[in-house]
Amino acid sequence: MKVLPLVAISLLAITELCAQQTVDQTLILNSNGVNSTEILMKKIDNTNYNSLFSNDYGFGIFNSNTGGTNFFINAVENIGIGTTTPEFKLSVMGQIFSSAGSNEGGAIWLENTFKTGNNAARRWAIYNMTGSYGNSLQFWNYSQDQSMYGARFTITDDGNVGIGTTTPLEKLDVRGNTFVNGGIISSVAGAEIGGNIQINNPAKAVNGAASSWKIFNMTGAYGNSLQFWAYDNLGCTQGGLCANRLTLMDNGNVGIGTTTPAEKFQVNGNVRWGGDTNYIYSGQDATGVYFEQSSDVPAQNKIRLQTSRNGDHINYTYLSVDATNGFSFQTIGNANGNVGIGTANPDEKLAVNGKIHAREVRVDAKDWPDYVFKPGYKLPTLNEIEKQIKEKGHLPDMPSAKIVEKNGLELGEMLKLQQQKIEELTLYMIAQQKEINDLKQRLIEKNNNKKHEQHK
Structure with missing residues (x-):
């Protein structure tokens, strides 16, 4: 066995110790002559003892106070502390204590000699930091030539977590891009403001520019809604930008410029669109009802409101307004193009239920x-x-x-x-x-x- 040399060395050490033992200790050497050798170091009163032993499984130290093996080396040279069956080069059954009186404090190093590139972390170290590093637990890594090194993960003593920063300002502070293959949950049981997400851009430093956007899950006086708010560097308390920009009600209503939209889409303000193909499409049928700018040529620029009768492009009615030809109402195919004023059921091209006041009327005859x-x-x-x-x-x-x-x-x-x-x-x-x-x-x-x- 590989442990025999260790036993021989131990015996030599025991011989030396016998000359130095105190009057209240006794050394006893036991062997069954086959596969076990034991050295007992015990007090004369037999109250407790330590035992150095070797057998077919390895070499170890047994303590009678704890009733267990404190240290053990097996036949494949795995070392166990608190266990006689170490599975790795060092297996510890219990706590590991590391202490150092410095700004870096106690540390644990984890090294992988296979990682040899300058961009690979050959060594990871966990430090209990203080001083200029701040009171925190920090995870650092180092390349083989140490051209690449630095803190990668920080947990401050007050519970803030930082990725890309050693001074996290919130419970989770990430300085850099984040990819999440799953959900992100922000949960706050607030009477008005619940869970929220904040997105900052420090480069937007001008007053009135939204250096910070927040998305809130609102309730209470704000209504049951998801709201998007914008803030500049002055914020609400100093009279700066502090305003709602978009509201999604829990019932599906959407508001721009209002926090209480009464319809599926409500805008408090002007709406602008442009281009020769831009339009708002309702999706009622194949052609639908849409409001469009039908041309970007100034001489042909017009606004058209169109509706289809049978869900096709053959039978439809449209209303056009343009600066050249004015206001026109036309029908294509068998669509009903009657116009009613004061009546919902016009029986002619123009049916007016009421008086007409005109300076001049022209009739083709x-x-x-x-x-x-x-x-x-x-x-x-x-x-x-x-x-x-x-x-x-x-x-x-x-x-x-x-x-x-x-x-x-x-x-x-x-x-x-x-x-x-x-x-x-x-x-x-x-x-x-x-x-x-x-x-x-x-x-x-x-x-x-x-x-x-x-x-x-």
Whole structure:
């Protein structure tokens, strides 16, 4: 066994010790002559003893006070402290104490000789720091040539944890990028402000610039919501930037410029968009209802509000507003393009339930009744008109009062009929004037003849 040389050395040491032993101690050498050798160091009163032993399993020290093996070296040269079955080069069953009176304090070093590169941590060390390092437990690493070294992880005595910093200001202070393959949980049981996340940019030092953003899980006076707040370096207490910028209510409502959105999306302020393809899409159907800027060319720039009837691009209605052509409402396909003012069920292109006030109204009309003045037009006699009035109560070709009350007036058609009657009336007046002139001529001639007879 490899432990035999150790036993021989121990025996030599015992021989030396025998000459130096005190009067109250006894050394006893025991051996079964086969596979076990034991050296007892005991008091004369037999109250306790230590035993150095060797056997087929290894070499160790046994203490009668503890009833266990304090130190053991097995056949493969693993060392055990507090255990007789060490699995590694050093196995300790119990606590390890490291103490040093310096700023670095007690330390534990962990070294891996296979890590030889300048960018590889050949040695990791754990220090109980103080002084200029701050009161903390710090994890340092060192490359083989020590060109790379430094603190990688810090736990301050008051419980703050720092990664990339030896002076963490919060419970977790990370100076650098963080990748998390999982969830991040911030939990605070607050009456108004719950868990929150803060994102800082120290480079934004100008007052009014948000050097800090915070995301809060709110309740109480703030309402049940997730809120995004912005702060500058002055903050709330010194009259600086301290404002809510976005609110997501627990019921799904979203607010910009308001912390109490009453709808799925509510904006307290102006909304601006641009570009020839930008639009807001509702997703009601394939074409949907959307509000768009349909062109970025100034001469064609317009705003269009469009809705599809059947969820396609064939049958739809749209309202356009542009600086060149003004306001227009058009229908494509079989979409209903009727417009109602004061009514939800317009039965014509424009249905107004109420009065219309206009400075001028223009009506397109065809077949304007100038044909009344053309040769061959059959002008009704006044006797025929009189008979029509007596029998039906209205002029020829004109709608009756009952029809107007039932169906209303077609303004263009009515203007044509009225113009026809005006032109017919003009012809009657011309004919009547001719008759008057003829009668006048006859009367003049009659009077002249009478005067001539009197002179005879």
